[in-house]
Amino acid sequence: MTGLLIVERTLRDRRRGLIGWAVGLAAYVVLQSSIYPTVRDSAFQQALRDYPKELKAFFGGAASFDFTTAGGYLNVELFSLVLPALLVVYAISVGASAFAGELQTGTLDLLLSYPVTRTRVAVEKFVAMVAGVVLLAVVVAVAVLLAGVVIGFDIGVVDTFVACAGAAMVAILCGGCTMLVGILTGSRAVAMGAAAGLFAASYLAVGMAGLVSWLEPVRYASMLWYSNGSAPLMHGLPVGDYLVLLGASVMLAVATVVAFRMRNLVR
Amino acid sequence: MAAIETESLTRTYGRDRGIRELDLVVPEGSVFGFLGPNGAGKTTTIRVLLDFLRPTSGTARVLGLDCRRDSVEIRGRVGYVPGEIGLYERISGRELLDWLGRLRGGVDPQVVDHLVERFDVELDRPVHTLSKGNKQKLALVQAFVHRPELLLLDEPTAGLDPIVQHEFQVLVREVADDGATVFLSSHVLDEVQHLCDQVGIIRDGKLVDVEAVTALRERAVREVSIRFADDFDPVRFAALPGVRDVAVRDHTLHLHLVGESDALVKLAAAHRVLEFSSAPPDLDDLFLHFYVDDDDDRPADR
Numbered sequence: 001m002t003g004l005l006i007v008e009r010t011l012r013d014r015r016r017g018l019i020g021w022a023v024g025l026a027a028y029v030v031l032q033s034s035i036y037p038t039v040r041d042s043a044f045q046q047a048l049r050d051y052p053k054e055l056k057a058f059f060g061g062a063a064s065f066d067f068t069t070a071g072g073y074l075n076v077e078l079f080s081l082v083l084p085a086l087l088v089v090y091a092i093s094v095g096a097s098a099f100a101g102e103l104q105t106g107t108l109d110l111l112l113s114y115p116v117t118r119t120r121v122a123v124e125k126f127v128a129m130v131a132g133v134v135l136l137a138v139v140v141a142v143a144v145l146l147a148g149v150v151i152g153f154d155i156g157v158v159d160t161f162v163a164c165a166g167a168a169m170v171a172i173l174c175g176g177c178t179m180l181v182g183i184l185t186g187s188r189a190v191a192m193g194a195a196a197g198l199f200a201a202s203y204l205a206v207g208m209a210g211l212v213s214w215l216e217p218v219r220y221a222s223m224l225w226y227s228n229g230s231a232p233l234m235h236g237l238p239v240g241d242y243l244v245l246l247g248a249s250v251m252l253a254v255a256t257v258v259a260f261r262m263r264n265l266v267r
Numbered sequence: 268m269a270a271i272e273t274e275s276l277t278r279t280y281g282r283d284r285g286i287r288e289l290d291l292v293v294p295e296g297s298v299f300g301f302l303g304p305n306g307a308g309k310t311t312t313i314r315v316l317l318d319f320l321r322p323t324s325g326t327a328r329v330l331g332l333d334c335r336r337d338s339v340e341i342r343g344r345v346g347y348v349p350g351e352i353g354l355y356e357r358i359s360g361r362e363l364l365d366w367l368g369r370l371r372g373g374v375d376p377q378v379v380d381h382l383v384e385r386f387d388v389e390l391d392r393p394v395h396t397l398s399k400g401n402k403q404k405l406a407l408v409q410a411f412v413h414r415p416e417l418l419l420l421d422e423p424t425a426g427l428d429p430i431v432q433h434e435f436q437v438l439v440r441e442v443a444d445d446g447a448t449v450f451l452s453s454h455v456l457d458e459v460q461h462l463c464d465q466v467g468i469i470r471d472g473k474l475v476d477v478e479a480v481t482a483l484r485e486r487a488v489r490e491v492s493i494r495f496a497d498d499f500d501p502v503r504f505a506a507l508p509g510v511r512d513v514a515v516r517d518h519t520l521h522l523h524l525v526g527e528s529d530a531l532v533k534l535a536a537a538h539r540v541l542e543f544s545s546a547p548p549d550l551d552d553l554f555l556h557f558y559v560d561d562d563d564d565r566p567a568d569r
Binding site: 003005008009012013102105106107108109110111112113114115116117264265266 | 280314317318319320321339340342343345347349351352353354355357358366367369370371372406409
C-alpha cells in the first residue's frame with residue numbers, strides 16, 4: 001500500500017474548483033442569512049400565510065413555512081432544496097470524471113497499467129468524491145453558524161451539522177450513482193443525466209406526496225424525504241432516516257467497486 | 268520461460284473485431300515485433316495482457332504469471348506505452364512523474380533524471396500545454412523508470428519527431444541488451460525491421476505468421492521510382508531478379524522490388540540518375556503476398 005495516492009490526485013486536481021465551490025457556497029449562505037431579519041419583521045409572513053395551500057403542501061406543508069425562527073427560514077430557503085442541489089451538482093461532476101471521464105481521456109489506462117487493484121482504484125475514487133462533498137458541507141455549516149453570530153439569530157450547532165450531513169449524503173448518493181452509471185455505460189453524459197434525473201425525481205416525489213394523498217407512499221422512495229423530510233435543522237437527528245441514506249451509500253459504493261472490477265476497458 | 272504466452276486467446280467484440288484463437292509465444296529477452304494493419308487486433312492483445320480486457324476464452328501468461336489472477340504483480344514488472352496516452356494534464360510533468368513513481372511504490376530518482384535528460388523532457392510546464400510529441404516523451408519515460416522486465420509498446424512512436432524516434436530505438440536496444448523483453452506493436456514495417464529480432468504478423472484477429480526479420484525483409488515489396496536524364500532500356504530492368512510491374516513515364520521508371528536493391532542500383536548507376544526514391548514497403552502488399560502464398564490466386568478475403 002502506498003497511501004491514498006488516487007484520493008490525493010483527485011483532490012489536488014480539483015483544488016481550484018473546490019476552493020471556488022467553498023467560497024461560492026459560503027457567500028450564498030451569508031447572503032441568504034443576511035436577509036432573514038427583513039423577512040422575519042416584514043409583511044412577508046402574512047403573504048406566506050395567504051399562499052395557496054396546495055403550494056404549501058408541495059413544499060412540505062404549512063409547518064415548513066414558519067419563518068418566525070431562523071431554523072424554519074433556513075430550512076425552506078437552504079436545506080430543503082438549494083444546498084442538496086448544489087452539493088449534488090458538485091458530486092455529479094466529480095463522479096462523471098472519475099470513471100467515464102477518465103475512460104474517455106485515456107488516463108484510466110495509464111492508472112491501471114500500474115500495480116494497483118481495481119478495488120483500490122474504485123474505493124479511492126469514491127472516497128475522494130465523499131471527501132470533497134463532506135468538505136463543502138462543513139464549509140456550509142460553519143458559514144451558517146458564523147452568519148448566525150454576526151447577524152444575530154439563534155441556531156443549534158449540532159442541528160446545523162446534522163442538516164448539512166443530510167444534504168451531503170444526498171450528494172454522495174447522486175455522485176455514486178454517476179460513478180456506477182459511468183462505469184456501466186462509459187458515457188459521461190448518460191451518467192450525469194441519470195444522476196440528475198434521480199435527484200429531480202426525488203424532489204418531485206416528496207412534493208407530490210405532500211400534495212396528493214394517494215401518492216404519499218412515493219416519498220419513501222425519495223432520498224430527500226430521508227435527508228430533510230423531518231426538517232432536522234429544527235427537530236434534530238433523524239437516526240432511522242439517516243441510517244437508510246448511509247446504508248444506500250454503502251450499497252452504492254459496493255456496487256461501484258463490483259462493477260468496476262468486472263468492467264472491460266473499451267474506449 | 269516465455270515472456271508472453273497465449274493459448275487460443277480470444278477476445279471479440281461485435282462480429283469481426285478483436286482477436287480469435289491467438290497462439291503467441293514471445294521468448295524472454297527478445298525484441299518481438301507485432302505487425303499488422305490498423306484494426307487487426309494488436310491493441311486488443313496488449314489490453315488483454317494488461318487485464319484491461321478479459322478474454323472471451325483462452326488464456327494468457329505474462330512473465331509466467333496468469334494475466335487475470337496475477338495482474339497486479341504483472342503490472343508491477345511491466346512498462347506500457349500506448350500510442351495515444353491520456354496523462355493527468357493539470358499538473359506539471361515533474362509532478363506527474365513523481366506521483367506515478369510513488370504509485371509504483373518508489374522508483375530510482377537517478378534513472379528518472381537520466382531518462383528525462385536523455386529525451387529532453389519538458390518538466391516544468393503543465394502537461395496540458397505540451398505538444399503531442401512532448402506528452403509522448405513523458406509517456407515513454409514513465410514506462411522505463413522502474414527498469415521493467417517486459418515492455419508493452421503499442422505504436423509508441425506515433426507523434427514523435429525522427430530524432431526522438433531514433434533515441435527511442437537506441438533505448439529499446441539498450442534495455443533489450445540488459446535482458447528485458449520488448450513487445451512492440453506497429454503497422455509500420457520499417458520501424459519493426461530496425462528494432463526487432465522476430466516478427467509476428469496479425470491480420471483480422473489472427474496470427475498469420477511468425478518469422479525472423481531478415482526473412483520478412485526479403486519478402487517485402489518496395490515501390491521504386493528512378494528518374495533518368497536520358498533514354499534507357501526498361502527491358503533490362505524488368506529482367507532483374509525481384510523486379511516486377513515495370514512502367515515507364517517520360518524518363519521515369521516505376522517498378523516494384525522484392526528483396527535486396529543491389530542489382531537494381533548497379534544497373535541504374537550506368538545511367539545519369541536525377542532522382543532515386545524507394546518508398547517503405549507497404550504492409551498491405553506484404554499481406555497480399557501472404558494470401559497469394561497461402562491460397563494460390565484467391566483474392567484476400569476480408
